[in-house]
Amino acid sequence: MTRALPAAEGASLSEVLPPFDQLSPRQQSAIDCVLCTRRLGMNGRVLGEARHRGFVxxxxxxxxxxxAAP
Incomplete structure (x- = not known):
């Protein structure tokens, strides 16, 4: 289940975010962007939270x- 912050305009991020189990381990651990898979480095923003197997x-x-942002 994915909860996300609403997008500034257009579709909400919950409609844009891929399902958690389809993310790579690097995306799951906040190394790569969940939308475009580019390396985050020191830049980035929290798009939302996902609960998977009891963990947030x-x-x-x-x-x-x-x-890839809306």
């Missing part, structure tokens, strides 16, 4: 320049 994971994305 924060899903991180690129700063506003993400090419």
């Amino acid at each position: 994971f924060r899903l991180w994305g690129c700063t506003p320049g993400c090419r």
